[in-house]
Amino acid sequence: MHVHPLITDSAALANLCFRLADAPFVCVDTEFMRESTFYPQLCLIQIADMNEAAAIDPMAPGLDMQPLLDLLTDNEDVLKVFHAGGQDIEIVYNMTGKTPHPLFDTQVAAMALGQGEQIGYSNLVDSWLGIQIDKGARFTDWARRPLDARQIEYAIGDVTHLAVIFPKMLERLKKTGRGGWLDQEMERLADPDHYANDPEVAWKRVRIASRKPEVLGRLKALAKWRELEAQSKDLPRGRIVKDETLGDMAGHPPKRQAELAKVRGLSATWAQNDIGGRLMAAIEGAKPLGEDELPPRDDRKPGLGKEGALVADLLKLLLKIRARDIDVASKLLARSEELEALAAGVRDGLPMLQGWRYDQFGRDAVDLVEGRLAFAVKDGKLKMTRAEVGE
Numbered sequence: 095m096h097v098h099p100l101i102t103d104s105a106a107l108a109n110l111c112f113r114l115a116d117a118p119f120v121c122v123d124t125e126f127m128r129e130s131t132f133y134p135q136l137c138l139i140q141i142a143d144m145n146e147a148a149a150i151d152p153m154a155p156g157l158d159m160q161p162l163l164d165l166l167t168d169n170e171d172v173l174k175v176f177h178a179g180g181q182d183i184e185i186v187y188n189m190t191g192k193t194p195h196p197l198f199d200t201q202v203a204a205m206a207l208g209q210g211e212q213i214g215y216s217n218l219v220d221s222w223l224g225i226q227i228d229k230g231a232r233f234t235d236w237a238r239r240p241l242d243a244r245q246i247e248y249a250i251g252d253v254t255h256l257a258v259i260f261p262k263m264l265e266r267l268k269k270t271g272r273g274g275w276l277d278q279e280m281e282r283l284a285d286p287d288h289y290a291n292d293p294e295v296a297w298k299r300v301r302i303a304s305r306k307p308e309v310l311g312r313l314k315a316l317a318k319w320r321e322l323e324a325q326s327k328d329l330p331r332g333r334i335v336k337d338e339t340l341g342d343m344a345g346h347p348p349k350r351q352a353e354l355a356k357v358r359g360l361s362a363t364w365a366q367n368d369i370g371g372r373l374m375a376a377i378e379g380a381k382p383l384g385e386d387e388l389p390p391r392d393d394r395k396p397g398l399g400k401e402g403a404l405v406a407d408l409l410k411l412l413l414k415i416r417a418r419d420i421d422v423a424s425k426l427l428a429r430s431e432e433l434e435a436l437a438a439g440v441r442d443g444l445p446m447l448q449g450w451r452y453d454q455f456g457r458d459a460v461d462l463v464e465g466r467l468a469f470a471v472k473d474g475k476l477k478m479t480r481a482e483v484g485e
Contacts, residue, residue: 095254096146100246102154110141110148111161117143119173121256122166122194124182125236125249132324132331134185137236142253144261149250153239159189167192175260177201177215177252179283187289195284200256202279203263206272208421215252222259227251275426275450293321298389302341305389307382313344314387315380319373335359335373347377405437405463406430412462415476416455427455436463 101107114120125138139150139162152159166174167190174194176182178201187193204213209221216227234245267273282288297310297317304310317340324331331337339359348354351374355365364370410433417424428446435444436459447456458478461467470479 095142095144095257097250097254098146098148100241101148101150102157104156104158107150107157107159108161110146110150111165113146114141114143115165115169115172117145117172119143119175119198119257119260120165121175121253121260122179122182123176123249123252123256124185125234126181126185127235127237128330130330130333132328133188134181135237136185136189138241138249140249140253142250142257144257147250147254147257149246151241153237163190166194170196173198175200175256177218177256178212183283184289187286191286193284193286193289197280197284198260198276199280199283200260200263202283203267203276205423205426206275207263207266207270208423211423211425218259219255222262223255225255227255272422275422278445278449279426291321291325293318293325296321300337300340302344304345307384307388308380309344310383310388312347312377312380313340314383315376316340316344316373319376323369323372343377348374350374402434402437406434408462408469409433409437409459411469412459412467412478413455415478416458420454422454427451428459433459436460 098106098110101110121142123140124136125140126134126136128134136152139152141148141150141162150159150162151157163186165172166186174197176194176197176199179197179199183193183197200218201213204218205211209218213221216229219225219227228248234241234248236245264273267276294314297314300313300317302309302313316335320331320334320340323329323334327334336359339357342359343357348357351370352365354360354370354373355362357364360370364373410430413424413428413433417427428451432444432446436446441447441460444456445451446459458467466480468479470477
């Protein structure tokens, strides 16, 4: 595979993208920094097909990134391959308002091939290629310039190895008939709504014990205010106000701006400055959370009593057994909230009762709930047995 020198000029990038536009797939990775900013600071993009690989410096003065962005978001003929690509995809979304499509995530694919729910990149490379990656450059400050040859070589390795692994993984998926299992997961990863920072729902990220509508209403207003402040200043949320302080103010709101000087976690200057005024305006404008927005109780899901909780536990045991038997990550078959819904009597709208998931797990899950399937110990091993349901 031909590896190009670091690309820093527009003509070289345009030529690379022109060639890659004819590739069946490209592997993509990014290096970024986000410790001191709200939006990830893109520092390097690596891209490769089966023939060539390059690292691109988006911080190079005057570099026109449009050909690369067009390749990633508008060229439907080229499959974009990532490993654990959520943050890479978020960066592209922030730059374009669109996501790479079509896409393939090797970490998600590994779930269908019995390699666990979140296999790391170095373990993936080791398991497929028998190569141990040098992790020495992992903690590089990618925003510093110049980057040395070792750093660039390390970064490009993330896509050159992936370009070898992906066809092997695709072949294994075809042989096992599991390629179709991943379609829904890949489309979810490519959904632009997955990456939008909507200030209206920012409150859901903040853990708080109270379920009182007025407290949660204030939390919603405060979290929205913080999100807008963080975005406008390009600072991490926690640099504006920490979650703990938001929760405290939602539960015990200051009545006047002067009281902000006494709030733990806030600067005393907020008692008089503009940002303190905007915080108070958020509190004063808050409305109680509507019944339709209230989160479910943690101690008891809707319709799930004590007996239902026991049934849900049995379903989780069945899921563990089935995932082990067919060598697939349990998360790909079903999620805990689905099992609890099934135990509570829900049958409509559950992914585990549709398509391949129904064939591999959902049918047996329903049979267990309805008494047609039972657990038994045979020769010291836990097995499933069919039970005859009497009249």
